[in-house]
Amino acid sequence: MVRRIDEKEKGVWRSLDWWTILIYMALLAFGWISICGASYDFDMEGNIFSFDSRSGMQIIWIGTSLALGFILLMLDGKLYDTFAYVIYALLLVLLFVTPFLARDIKGSHSWIKIGPFSLQSAEFAKCATALALAKFMSAYGYNISQWKDFLVTLAIIVVPIV
Incomplete structure (x- = not known):
């Protein structure tokens, strides 16, 4: 056997x-x-x-x-599944406050300075968006042909872009 x-x-x-x-x-x-x-x-x-x-x-x-x-x-894969939307929401908040916190670096207001480091929240938001999108699309009964699923998928992608 x-x-x-x-x-x-x-x-x-x-x-x-x-x-x-x-x-x-x-x-x-x-x-x-x-x-x-x-x-x-x-x-x-x-x-x-x-x-x-x-x-x-x-x-x-x-x-x-x-x-x-x-x-x-x-890390256990279930951790990503559990906190996908939380991570996505936190990164959306960070994206929203970035223009108010960021310094002007070479004409761009997208870098947040934390001590000796600078980070660009948009780079982390890409990962959070992919994680949230994967969580939503892996749900039982997801069908992109349905308007509701299509619009939610589109919203998950477009909201961080805005």
């Missing part, structure tokens, strides 16, 4: 799409090399790994993205 192993028994590491992770790591490396090349100053005696340089700061962001990705991967 052959026993079928489902995804939970297989484990998180074996169920990962390693090709996608490899491509992501290659994009990180090529992006970092591009930043090194574009921002390198021959007159400056600085190191490309110095956190005072653009390439050094990019290493911090690469490390942060890898750590955050690991944390998100280790």
Whole structure:
């Protein structure tokens, strides 16, 4: 008798799409090399790994993205399902207050400065919108051909854009 192993028994590491992770790591490396090349100053005696340089700061962001990705991967999927609409609502509020809190950075009022970091709430809103949309579309009985479902789907997408 052959026993079928489902995804939970297989484990998180074996169920990962390693090709996608490899491509992501290659994009990180090529992006970092591009930043090194574009921002390198021959007159400056600085190191490309110095956190005072653009390439050094990019290493911090690469490390942060890898750590955050690991944390998100280790969280239970039911957590996303439970809090999808809450996360979406919080990001909508953040999008609404961003123009009032944000400083003018190169003509844009979309960056919120928190200590030494600046973040753009619209980038997080993209993830929250995709999460809320996935939650709504995965509901039992969802049918995009029905006007009600179509309009709610459209509203989930359009509200953050506005």
